[in-house]
Amino acid sequence: xxxxxxxxxxxxxxxxxxxxxxxxxxxxxxxxxxxxxxxxxxxxxxxxxxxxxxxxxxxxxxxxxxxxxxxxxxxxxxxxxxxxxxxxxxxxxxxxxxxxxxxxxxxxxxxxxxxxxxxxxxxxxxxxxxxxxxxxxxxxxxxxxxxxxxxxxxxxxxxxxxxxxxxxxxxxxxxxxxxxxxxxxxxxxxxxxxxxxxxxxxxxxxxxxxxxxxxxxxxxxxxxxxxxxxxxxxxxxxxxxxxxxxxxxxxxxxxxxxxxxxxxxxxxxxxxxxxxxxxxxxxxxxxxxxxxxxxxxxxxxxxxxxxxxxxxxxxxxxxxxxxxxxxxxxxxxxxxxxxxxxxxxxxxxxxxxxxxxxxxxxxxxxxxxxxxxxxxxxxxxxxxxxxxxxxxxxxxxxxxxxxxxxxxxxxxxxxxxxxxxxxxxxxxxxxxxxxxxxxxxxxxxxxxxxxxxxxxx
Amino acid sequence: xxxxxxxxxxxxxxxxxxxxxxxxxxxxxxxxxxxxxxxxxxxxxxxxxxxxxxxxxxxxxxxxxxxxxxxxxxxxxxxxxxxxxxxxxxxxxxxxxxxxxxxxxxxxxxxxxxxxxxxxxxxxxxxxxxxxxxxxxxxxxxxxxxxxxxxxxxxxxxxxxxxxxxxxxxxxxxxxxxxxxxxxxxxxxxxxxxxxxxxxxxxxxxxxxxxxxxxxxxxxxxxxxxxxxxxxxxxxxxxxxxxxxxxxxxxxxxxxxxxxxxxxxxxxxxxxxxxxxxxxxxxxxxxxxxxxxxxxxxxxxxxxxxxxxxxxxxxxxxxxxxxxxxxxxxxxxxxxxxxxxxxxxxxxxxxxxxxxxxxxxxxxxxxxxxxxxxxxxxxxxxxxxxxxxxxxxxxxxxxxxxxxxxxxxxxxxxxxxxxxxxxxxxxxxxxxxxxxxxxxxxxxxxxxxxxxxxxxx
Numbered sequence: 001x002x003x004x005x006x007x008x009x010x011x012x013x014x015x016x017x018x019x020x021x022x023x024x025x026x027x028x029x030x031x032x033x034x035x036x037x038x039x040x041x042x043x044x045x046x047x048x049x050x051x052x053x054x055x056x057x058x059x060x061x062x063x064x065x066x067x068x069x070x071x072x073x074x075x076x077x078x079x080x081x082x083x084x085x086x087x088x089x090x091x092x093x094x095x096x097x098x099x100x101x102x103x104x105x106x107x108x109x110x111x112x113x114x115x116x117x118x119x120x121x122x123x124x125x126x127x128x129x130x131x132x133x134x135x136x137x138x139x140x141x142x143x144x145x146x147x148x149x150x151x152x153x154x155x156x157x158x159x160x161x162x163x164x165x166x167x168x169x170x171x172x173x174x175x176x177x178x179x180x181x182x183x184x185x186x187x188x189x190x191x192x193x194x195x196x197x198x199x200x201x202x203x204x205x206x207x208x209x210x211x212x213x214x215x216x217x218x219x220x221x222x223x224x225x226x227x228x229x230x231x232x233x234x235x236x237x238x239x240x241x242x243x244x245x246x247x248x249x250x251x252x253x254x255x256x257x258x259x260x261x262x263x264x265x266x267x268x269x270x271x272x273x274x275x276x277x278x279x280x281x282x283x284x285x286x287x288x289x290x291x292x293x294x295x296x297x298x299x300x301x302x303x304x305x306x307x308x309x310x311x312x313x314x315x316x317x318x319x320x321x322x323x324x325x326x327x328x329x330x331x332x333x334x335x336x337x338x339x340x341x342x343x344x345x346x347x348x349x350x351x352x353x354x355x356x357x358x359x360x361x362x363x364x365x366x367x368x369x370x371x372x373x374x375x376x377x378x379x380x381x382x383x384x385x386x387x388x389x390x391x392x393x394x395x396x397x398x399x400x401x402x403x404x405x406x407x408x409x410x411x412x413x414x415x416x417x418x419x420x421x422x423x424x425x426x427x428x429x430x431x432x433x434x435x436x437x438x439x440x441x442x443x444x445x446x447x448x449x450x451x452x453x454x455x456x457x
Numbered sequence: 458x459x460x461x462x463x464x465x466x467x468x469x470x471x472x473x474x475x476x477x478x479x480x481x482x483x484x485x486x487x488x489x490x491x492x493x494x495x496x497x498x499x500x501x502x503x504x505x506x507x508x509x510x511x512x513x514x515x516x517x518x519x520x521x522x523x524x525x526x527x528x529x530x531x532x533x534x535x536x537x538x539x540x541x542x543x544x545x546x547x548x549x550x551x552x553x554x555x556x557x558x559x560x561x562x563x564x565x566x567x568x569x570x571x572x573x574x575x576x577x578x579x580x581x582x583x584x585x586x587x588x589x590x591x592x593x594x595x596x597x598x599x600x601x602x603x604x605x606x607x608x609x610x611x612x613x614x615x616x617x618x619x620x621x622x623x624x625x626x627x628x629x630x631x632x633x634x635x636x637x638x639x640x641x642x643x644x645x646x647x648x649x650x651x652x653x654x655x656x657x658x659x660x661x662x663x664x665x666x667x668x669x670x671x672x673x674x675x676x677x678x679x680x681x682x683x684x685x686x687x688x689x690x691x692x693x694x695x696x697x698x699x700x701x702x703x704x705x706x707x708x709x710x711x712x713x714x715x716x717x718x719x720x721x722x723x724x725x726x727x728x729x730x731x732x733x734x735x736x737x738x739x740x741x742x743x744x745x746x747x748x749x750x751x752x753x754x755x756x757x758x759x760x761x762x763x764x765x766x767x768x769x770x771x772x773x774x775x776x777x778x779x780x781x782x783x784x785x786x787x788x789x790x791x792x793x794x795x796x797x798x799x800x801x802x803x804x805x806x807x808x809x810x811x812x813x814x815x816x817x818x819x820x821x822x823x824x825x826x827x828x829x830x831x832x833x834x835x836x837x838x839x840x841x842x843x844x845x846x847x848x849x850x851x852x853x854x855x856x857x858x859x860x861x862x863x864x865x866x867x868x869x870x871x872x873x874x875x876x877x878x879x880x881x882x883x884x885x886x887x888x889x890x891x892x893x894x895x896x897x898x899x900x901x902x903x904x905x906x907x908x909x910x911x912x913x914x
Contacts, residue, residue: 197891385844417890433873436873
């Protein structure tokens with residue numbers, strides 16, 4: 001009978017805890033949907049500041065603005081963490097055309113890839129060699145590649161439900177296409193934008209030359225998916241078609257910038273640190289609303305929502321707005337470095353950097369024991385249609401914190417529309433839905449609450 | 458040992474079936490995402506035809522277009538089912554303003570509610586009485602209401618995750634507000650648009666006078682959510698503010714229209730009929746892309762996707778594009794009436810009428826036995842992030858088919874953005890994402906496949 005009584009007590013205890021958790025999640029979602037600040041903050045970041053490329057005036061304005069907003073929340077601590085960041089500037093105007101026969105030209109929208117060198121002052125014109133990927137270069141060899149512009153045209157795989165997987169399957173063309181083609185004497189590189197939709201927006205994004213000597217680097221730019229289809233068709237009709245492009249980008253010396261950090265110090269375990277974050281920098285073409293203004297304002301609102309919904313964290317909770325995710329990851333690395341130097345114990349880190357769309361779940365980079373623990377919370381999220389808890393992957397900025405003890409997690413919003421906007425001029429505020437943004441913030445606050453309440457294994 | 462062998466055989470049989478089902482769903486989703494026609498059809502419906510209010514030229518163009526497209530698919534049968542539909546015409550221009558003091562006016566966008574009578578030729582001007590719902594009218598009584606314009610301003614409840622529930626909690630103001638306020642001598646009714654977002658679009662939608670004598674009917678119109686906030690604030694500052702509106706709508710005699718039907722006759726059980734459908738009519742302000750062009754083209758594509766993915770239904774599968782869901786439901790009623798008269802046995806009906814957004818699940822109006830059966834298929838849908846199988850509700854058009862044997866189901870897409878566009882001028886093609894639309898069609902085709910393969914209880 002004792003055993004039975006104990007079991008009954010245990011069950012009723014669990015049921016009560018579940019019930020309390022249900023209530024707390026409801027309070028969190030109610031607060032986010034009726035008193036959320038994320039959308040208003042994002043409006044300012046996007047429409048009053050705009051694209052926030054590392055080292056730009058806008059990036060510094062974003063640092064000042066978000067710090068001031070965190071100050072106004074009455075957190076226990078708010079500070080700026082200095083970090084040196086690269087400063088690459090696009091330069092305008094960028095300009096390109098196809099020339100099917102001498103003097104017969106069709107203009108084409110283009111954008112330099114982030115980190116690319118400039119073309120010669122007068123631009124660059126050459127014949128075009130279309131390939132479906134880097135792996136084709138070796139077989140083609142110097143003979144066919146030298147002197148040409150290589151056109152990487154492998155599209156994203158439409159069959160993949162998770163569009164980030166389709167992105168991973170293409171992004172090597174953008175990241176190292178120029179360096180690889182340069183080895184065979186190519187004079188420039190054009191990349192099909194990483195976009196599942198056919199439209200007219202060229203999408204930028206980072207590329208890297210590694211340790212390639214500066215004088216051997218060739219310029220790289222993206223064209224839109226419609227542009228890529230047109231160029232490909234044109235080349236089939238007329239393989240002698242030439243491509244001209246001109247860009248005027250420049251890499252400056254590193255400049256000083258900041259991670260923006262705010263903290264609610266833990267009431268019971270102040271030395272156990274949980275962080276929520278996104279990256280404050282963005283590309284320069286749009287206003288960076290989805291990538292990653294959304295993640296920043298959601299992370300800021302996590303602290304505010306918990307405050308408003310009457311929950312005081314036992315563990316220390318920090319919001320970290322990382323600088324320079326897009327073209328350097330300096331902020332993420334610096335944060336981890338300082339944490340290590342200070343012997344800080346981070347137990348949980350959650351990043352939102354996949355757009356401000358309806359939250360579908362979380363991914364976890366965690367031990368089996370911790371993942372099993374998390375999986376038991378799934379039921380709590382089902383009323384909010386947050387169903388998908390997967391293992392593997394979290395966020396770029398929090399990656400450098402990885403060690404045995406910590407649970408890393410990433411918010412996983414619906415991914416279908418993300419690459420329509422990613423790194424392009426149409427990553428803008430009007431494409432963010434207020435409720436979807438708020439639901440994401442609420443899902444994040446809920447997960448933080450549960451980790452705070454129950455700890456990690 | 459015999460028993461063990463039997464169990465092992467059973468398990469391996471189940472595993473094989475599951476594996477085959479996984480493969481068929483994969484083929485369906487692959488086909489939808491790479492060879493889908495839904496988006497192209499919707500482009501035509503939306504951009505070449507436009508809003509398709511029952512009785513309009515556009516509705517008839519949509520009948521002709523979709524019939525021709527179904528004819529081109531090489532189905533076993535395609536036909537038009539005649540149905541008489543109401544013909545209400547908005548008339549333009551609609552015009553409204555607030556007058557805070559004589560001659561000091563602020564214009565406000567407005568739209569007549571569907572089915573409303575006209576204002577007097579010169580418009581209607583009166584003082585405004587703001588209420589939060591019909592239930593307030595009785596206490597206010599004739600004394601306070603007579604001669605006024607009643608302004609129904611109860612907003613949708615932002616705390617509800619399912620926005621359709623928030624809609625249900627408000628739509629009585631639109632549907633019967635005019636009749637109820639008219640009983641107390643109101644001269645007109647203004648309704649806050651059913652929209653969770655603050656923006657400038659007035660949203661129309663059906664209202665009904667019931668058996669109220671024609672000469673006692675008062676006109677009703679919607680203003681945008683921003684308009685409602687402005688009017689409400691203005692009334693607080695100046696309760697004597699008057700509202701003027703003018704609309705010129707008219708109810709004509711019923712006209713002949715059609716449900717559009719296509720069929721793949723079942724290879725084994727031709728007498729067991731499954732249908733997929735949406736409604737071909739729409740409101741007149743936008744182009745009806747989400748409501749319900751999306752549901753129509755998804756339903757059409759279900760048959761085509763199954764053909765292309767190599768599946769031949771055992772049961773008869775029909776696509777039904779219903780006419781007149783918005784302001785009469787005549788098409789749905791007629792289809793059910795004819796089915797009954799012909800002694801047809803309908804076993805499964807699936808409707809898509811909740812927008813072309815990412816599919817999140819299905820709702821079922823079914824017996825417990827059938828719902829349990831369906832619940833066992835959930836696992837098959839998880840790779841496509843279709844997680845939510847709920848009991849209760851299906852679709853308005855298929856509702857009249859309800860009887861004991863049939864399973865009724867509704868596609869449930871993400872609902873967060875739906876009411877931003879519903880019945881408004883911004884329900885337009887550019888707000889539909891191609892992949893989201895295609896994923897919905899694939900989810901529908903998958904469910905049809907499973908019901909066809911395994912039957913209903």
